[in-house]
Amino acid sequence: MKVSVRRLVKNYDSVQGRVVALDGIDFDIEVGEFYTLLGPSGCGKSTTLRCIAGLEHPDGGEIIIGEKTVAGKGRSLPPNLRPIGMVFQSYAIWPHMTVFNNVAFPLKQVKSWVPNPERTERVMETLKLVKMEALADRPTPFLSGGQQQRVALARALVSRPEVLLLDEPLSNLDAKLREELRIEIKQLTRELGITTLYVTHDQLEALAMSDRIAVMREGRILQEGTPRDIYLRPQTPFVAQFVGQVNFFQGGVAEAPASGMGKVDIGAGSFACALPQGTGIGDRVIVAVRPENMSATRTRSDENGVNVIQGVVEQAVFLGDSIDCQLSVDGQMIRAKVEQTADLGLGETLYLAFRPEACTVFRL
Template sequence: MAAESALTVTGLRKAFGDEFELSGIDVTVGTDEIVALLGPSGCGKTTALRCIAGVETPDAGRIEAGGKLVQGEGVSLPPEQRDIGMVYQNYAIWPHKTVYGNVVFPLEHAEHDVPADRYEERVEEILDLVEIGDLKDSPATDLSGGQQQRVALARSLVHDPELLLLDEPLSNLDKGLRKHMRYELQRLQHEIDVSMLYVTHDQEEAFYLADRILVMRDGEVVERGEPRELYNRPTSPFTRRFVGDRNRFIGRITTNAEGESLVETDFATFPLASADFVAERLEDAPATCFVRPADISIGRFGGEHGGVLEFAGTVVAEGLLDERYEVTVDLGGTKLIVHTGNGREFERGESVPIYFEPGDVQVYAGDE
């Protein structure tokens, strides 16, 4: 019977002198699930992955893979005994070997259930699965970046592990190939029912691939949840800054003579009740506000006012960004980024009106 969780990590700690500490990380990856560790460079996500893989020894913590204890309580199994596949950022392809030589390596050196007389057949199966079966006898030095990535995937899957660890596997590919490989990873995961722990700093990859996301900062998990939940209404201001395109500005929660709570910023004052307030209600306290570029419109508001916030600003930057047109508007000290698809072009120095609904502003207590 398969284990309920492909991976359970409890209290994982790893210190590097006084410079950095991975402090008490808990991670669970369910059967046939993709979980992403998302965070900026240096937050500890790769260190956590290396400890799980067995190539780094943690200072404390318990790690179970496929229901088997692999780290903790006097146990520290080497990587080849953990039934885990690993794809590194740089692919770690041996240049002196052929594609076959690279992919067969785990069958020759790791514990698994594939009999020796099926090695070649198994390698061919997995190469066909990642769609490079015709490259079986090619030298690794002849491969493109995308092909090397597929070889690394094939090598990590050939011994049929229950869990696959991926460390920024798409970061060395160009944008178009990254998009294609995101789809390929999702396809592979569904076809072979392998669980994945996916490390990335790229929020687009994490939100596309993952069933759940753990957001990391300075060696800690600051928030965890499903992608839609984290994107729409995170509880941590750090997550709000890191996830998605967001304008951030600082304000203060005050109370007027009528007892109404207000949010005061450098360029606007609006009722707290009309905003999306993600905290307990406070009085006379700093606040951090966020609004999406897509929720801001350029042009004069044409309907009844109804509490809509409308301002005049100056265009200080503009240009195409992917399939969007991005405009940065200075409101006299506070700059807001606007995404518009109306096809109109703006010039730097041009005066423009912008507006947005207070309900599109998310307000957090504190000025983090």
């Protein structure tokens, strides 16, 4: 089912005053789509999910699931009547029950709950989906973090919901397991064809799993698009630095031809780059360049049209697949991703070269 969220507003009143948790959020999730809300802590991700699940009542706006308005226009459908399954930020599985009973629990909550043999089959089928059928009788305290997460996922899926809501389901797991489960969850949702809303503050997770991402900040959506769009064509410096690493250079526009490359002067040099529409000479801008788009060399290469700046190595951290190098460029720290085999010495001078296409320019 399609999910539509229209002008959603949610305020919380606390002793410190009013908190605007959601300040007019709009988005649509298409049938079978994997849609992710990505943003820093406190930006309103969980609140959005909880409003869709019916665990919070919005102060304004509408939520439509399929053809039905489940919240808004003075209406609010209770959570158990919404066709959704949810996995919470903390797994929230019951420690006094076995794996089987945890997963069977939602089936017992509906009036027309299925009789025993059918119920057992449904539960076992769902456990199979998450590869937990062998552990059906185990009490949940005797499970690893990853296994507990699978149980939470099975419990969310057992009622065969139309929409799956996942709130940072992998944040309590170690890096390796997180990567494994990331792929599994993505595959599972694709196989089931289920409409999925995923919440995370981890940009890699969002890029790896999503069909589309909405980047949130302070109760609003700043930009929505495919992972490629968001990473390669960020519309604001905030989005650029939130999805991946980036270097910012402040400068003034020196050349702004009607078509073709412009030129921006920064203290340490000048860059050829495409300027946003309407930019004129003298305008203040920020030029963003990602570390992986800079190549570092000991001698200055003067390939035509390539931007070059000079920096001094301040730190070089070996990361296995690359070296995370910090250089001082005209008093500013710049990050470059350098080949793993490079033998860098602190204090050494390097030249960083990058193509004009690697630059994204924002007007100040």
